[in-house]
Amino acid sequence: MDHFSVDSMIALDFPKVSVEREISKVYEEFGHTSAYVYVVDKDGLLVGLLDQSAMIQAGTDENLQKPAGELMCKAPKCLASGSTLEEAVSYFSAHQITEVPVIDEAGRMIGLLKVWPLLDYQASKLKMIDSELNESKRLTATLEAVIENPYEGLVVVDENSRVIIINNFYLEAIGITREQALGRHIRELTPHSELPDIVRTGKAQFVDYWKVRDRDFMIIRAPIKRDGKTIGAMGKTLFKDMGLAHVFARKLAQMENDLKFYKEELRKIHSATYTFEDIVGEDIKMTSTIYLAKRVARASSTVLLTGESGTGKELFAHAIHNDGARRYSPFIKVNCAAIPEQLLESELFGYAEGAFTGACKGGKPGKFELANHGTIFLDEIGDMSLTMQAKLLRVIQEREIERVGGTQTFKIDVRIITATNRKLDIMVQEGMFREDLFYRLNVIVLELPCLRERPSDIRLLANYMLTKLKQKLETGVKGISQESMQLLQNYSWPGNVRELESVLEQVMNIVDEPFILPEHLPARIPHSKTAAEETQSMEKGRFEEGVKCAEKELLVDALKRSKGNKSQAAKILGIHRSVMYKKLRKHGLGGMTLSQEY
Numbered sequence: 001m002d003h004f005s006v007d008s009m010i011a012l013d014f015p016k017v018s019v020e021r022e023i024s025k026v027y028e029e030f031g032h033t034s035a036y037v038y039v040v041d042k043d044g045l046l047v048g049l050l051d052q053s054a055m056i057q058a059g060t061d062e063n064l065q066k067p068a069g070e071l072m073c074k075a076p077k078c079l080a081s082g083s084t085l086e087e088a089v090s091y092f093s094a095h096q097i098t099e100v101p102v103i104d105e106a107g108r109m110i111g112l113l114k115v116w117p118l119l120d121y122q123a124s125k126l127k128m129i130d131s132e133l134n135e136s137k138r139l140t141a142t143l144e145a146v147i148e149n150p151y152e153g154l155v156v157v158d159e160n161s162r163v164i165i166i167n168n169f170y171l172e173a174i175g176i177t178r179e180q181a182l183g184r185h186i187r188e189l190t191p192h193s194e195l196p197d198i199v200r201t202g203k204a205q206f207v208d209y210w211k212v213r214d215r216d217f218m219i220i221r222a223p224i225k226r227d228g229k230t231i232g233a234m235g236k237t238l239f240k241d242m243g244l245a246h247v248f249a250r251k252l253a254q255m256e257n258d259l260k261f262y263k264e265e266l267r268k269i270h271s272a273t274y275t276f277e278d279i280v281g282e283d284i285k286m287t288s289t290i291y292l293a294k295r296v297a298r299a300s301s302t303v304l305l306t307g308e309s310g311t312g313k314e315l316f317a318h319a320i321h322n323d324g325a326r327r328y329s330p331f332i333k334v335n336c337a338a339i340p341e342q343l344l345e346s347e348l349f350g351y352a353e354g355a356f357t358g359a360c361k362g363g364k365p366g367k368f369e370l371a372n373h374g375t376i377f378l379d380e381i382g383d384m385s386l387t388m389q390a391k392l393l394r395v396i397q398e399r400e401i402e403r404v405g406g407t408q409t410f411k412i413d414v415r416i417i418t419a420t421n422r423k424l425d426i427m428v429q430e431g432m433f434r435e436d437l438f439y440r441l442n443v444i445v446l447e448l449p450c451l452r453e454r455p456s457d458i459r460l461l462a463n464y465m466l467t468k469l470k471q472k473l474e475t476g477v478k479g480i481s482q483e484s485m486q487l488l489q490n491y492s493w494p495g496n497v498r499e500l501e502s503v504l505e506q507v508m509n510i511v512d513e514p515f516i517l518p519e520h521l522p523a524r525i526p527h528s529k530t531a532a533e534e535t536q537s538m539e540k541g542r543f544e545e546g547v548k549c550a551e552k553e554l555l556v557d558a559l560k561r562s563k564g565n566k567s568q569a570a571k572i573l574g575i576h577r578s579v580m581y582k583k584l585r586k587h588g589l590g591g592m593t594l595s596q597e598y
């Protein structure tokens with residue numbers, strides 16, 4: 001006989017559908033990888049091989065057309081007519097036989113489907129069942145350990161609120177045995193249980209208080225659902241006892257505190273620290289600048305602060321912001337000289353997501369965005385490149401920004417305060433600063449006087465800083481000798497107030513004596529006397545200074561204790577009122593009020 005395929009089976013009145021169905025059943029049963037089906041013709045010759053894609057590859061296999069006597073040797077007669085493949089497979093597998101006859105409608109066997117290797121399949125199926133069993137045993141053991149953990153109570157009820165799982169912790173808490181609990185309605189065990197409500201509503205209750213037999217617990221209750229339907233509920237204690245709950249609550253409170261602290265720190269970073277109260281100065285140049293600054297603080301106009309380094313430009317920027325309507329909004333400082341040119345643009349205007357390699361997801365807001373509704377303080381504006389000046393000009397004119405690499409523009413409402421110690425007008429002439437930007441920034445100009453122009457403020461500032469440093473450094477230094485003060489006033493202070501601050505801090509760190517004397521001052525502050533004169537007068541001067549300072553300190557102390565009452569202060573010191581007044585005049589304390597610092 002010729003080779004035959006599914007089509008040739010049709011020619012033999014064997015319906016194609018039926019063959020395909022039978023074949024697919026074999027595959028379904030044995031899996032595509034574990035079974036092969038051979039088709040043998042009625043003369044016992046192998047005529048087809050069904051591979052994994054269920055094709056009859058007639059004529060393509062070298063085994064085709066070979067006698068299949070040995071394959072058929074086990075074919076039972078009882079199956080020779082009309083059994084379905086399913087019946088055949090189950091019969092064969094029970095008898096460890098791996099062949100199925102193909103029969104025609106008259107019940108004649110026209111071929112044979114040989115299923116191979118059925119035995120391997122059975123063995124692997126058994127192995128699989130065995131490993132599934134082991135896995136589920138392992139899982140059950142783990143679940144039991146979880147359920148029986150000694151730190152938490154657990155009870156599970158079914159859809160009728162009957163207990164199906166309960167752990168020892170829970171049993172112990174309510175004081176009954178497992179046998180007494182299983183299968184009972186939960187309210188028979190704990191009359192006020194809310195689990196039936198959870199089963200009814202299907203809604204969880206997160207964290208509730210549960211008191212049982214004089215013990216307090218925190219508990220959560222949750223529904224158990226399958227295919228969206230509530231099939232039970234579980235109650236679980238959260239802590240072994242309330243002691244642990246309190247530990248947890250304390251930790252939570254600590255974390256909340258920390259969070260508050262960091263939020264406050266962040267707020268401080270984005271807010272102005274100083275106010276006009278922190279600006280010390282009595283010199284007319286200074287007081288008129290403060291007066292003007294206070295006036296401009298109320299408006300939103302752009303301010304340009306000029307003056308030598310260390311004259312207090314940043315201090316003024318803070319004070320102006322803090323005195324105006326924007327005081328509760330951010331104060332953002334940008335040091336234009338400290339940020340590399342290529343980063344300044346994204347620092348000021350932010351960048352969009354994917355603007356460059358390494359850009360943060362979601363992009364990053366720039367300082368202008370952060371300062372929205374508040375103030376941006378652009379320090380060292382004179383150090384900004386011409387390219388950046390053009391970009392800044394656009395923002396000032398349009399009052400809108402676009403993130404680097406972005407397409408959207410944002411409207412911004414920001415007050416701009418700039419500062420520089422460079423001469424912007426000269427820079428404009430030299431082509432180093434854009435003229436149009438200069439006029440945009442030069443709306444209100446506050447020129448801060450340098451320290452050498454206001455020597456009277458040196459004494460004031462030095463005493464003010466001494467008081468602050470005494471607290472900070474906890475030193476025994478009580479004051480500055482008159483002679484030292486004179487030297488400080490004679491000095492030119494190129495670094496202005498910042499330099500004065502650092503000289504005092506440096507001196508107070510090394511001086512062990514109560515008063516800062518000329519020899520304690522750094523060498524760059526010129527001493528008016530020659531070294532010989534100094535040595536001579538030093539001993540005398542030191543004693544006199546000491547006495548003078550001590551006397552002054554006693555006077556100040558007595559006045560403080562008498563709350564400014566001079567007669568009372570005289571009594572405290574045991575001196576006559578007239579002597580008291582004389583000494584007060586000598587030390588310049590005649591008009592002393594309590595708020596003054598000496």
Ligand SMILES: Nc1ncnc2c1ncn2[C@@H]1O[C@H](COP(=O)(O)OP(=O)(O)OP(=O)(O)O)[C@@H](O)[C@H]1O
Nearest residue numbers: 278279280308309310311312313314315421497498
């Ligand atoms: N009038 C003042 N009263 C009290 N402290 C002052 C005064 N002026 C300046 N200071 C202090 O001096 C230091 C320098 O001030 P600030 O940084 O404001 O100066 P600046 O002009 O901005 O300096 P730069 O140009 O170098 O940035 C700060 O510690 C500041 O608190």
